[in-house]
Amino acid sequence: MEHAGKHALVTGGGSGIGKGIALALAHAGAEVTITGRRADTLATAAALHPRLNALEMDVTDEASVREGIAAAAALRGPVRICVANAGIAEGGPFAQTTLADWRHMMATNLDGAFLTFQAALATLGDDDAARMIVVSSIAGVRGLKNAIPYTVTKHGVIGLIRGLSEEYMRRPITFNALCPGYVDTAIVRGQLPGLMRRFDVDEQGAIDIIAKGNRHRRLLQVDETTGAAMWLCSDAARSVNGQTIEISGGQV
Template structure:
């Protein structure tokens, strides 16, 4: 039997790699919209899309934070928008379309995370989580898809979580909302199958962002530990026991926009240092 080593392709320099291996992605002329673009994962994705040539609308509630990110690239454009408010989403997306054209790349990233025991979770907290994480994704994706014509190229990426593929103790509303985002992507992938738009979810584990940093003192108080111990405790939620960095999520999102990923559709891509 031929060995696996013998079956490997030889290393080829980029210049002679077959089928475009190693090509630099070019998204020039594509308009992308990223919610929650004022920091963390959203900002990292927006910056990578801009580097690839896309004109990127970044949205969020804090115009100051958006302006700060937008100053890093002439291809980044801030639009103040609250994904939990339907009128704000419709108006914000329409303004972006009017300025930069149809949204070919939609990244539904905006989200909140509030922990607590289920028995003490209020209906207000439940509804706030659903309105931002799930309703916000629904409204954003629907508004962006409305700018495309039949046959247009497009990519829809929802930033879910490992909480979308398994239960997360102490965060039931968050878990449900992230499961819902995966259901949304899978349903859309079937409804639009055969066209030129793909729908996928990225499911990160614990990423070193404000959401995780803000959870550390809460966990520290609840579990009687230091904030450093709480951060290490969160990192253990990833299989390799290390907090993820935002560039890992941004790289996955950029790959989903590549022509080589055109048959990746209806998938939830887990990034957590191992199997969930």
């Protein structure tokens, strides 16, 4: 119960990596606000633990983020743990990427993290200790073909936490990035039908194709990212700041 009495906020907390982290924080005693755009998904996740609290919020909408986080802090206290996890993963050839595609990716993955951190920091007192984590990707530390806007956003959020770690160095707040490889989530599973058609393979064959992106050639499980997040939130990680934690079965 290390986090008893703390208020944690996890964007995109209704599914996948975000849900795993939110649930672990709740089990560790935190009151957790989980945000997302789909009320039904949030409600299903919130039913898993009495300390999970749903908040409809769109990270691409400035008013939604600022008002939502302020309201959550009024109910549960300053945001002592903030996990900026909400994001989208879409790809395609660079030559066919439209400006609208580019801006949608930036608004969700990069602007959303900026707004989330700024609003969460605004809830803190000068002496409040806090942990700020962004969920980046292995795409944040290397280039991925056919996913240029996504790659740019994941590099961008690493720049965000590195800059913030310097700006807030004199305060008891840390900023770090998780950089997982391919995790067995609904987003990854959603790619399987297209791969099955493209390569004429069965479901396992499609999973094997994706898993090649991880050095140990298997899909990561959600709890592997959750474990890293919980360590970064712990007191033992109080001097870990401005870092990228790569979780991909080997060196990226």
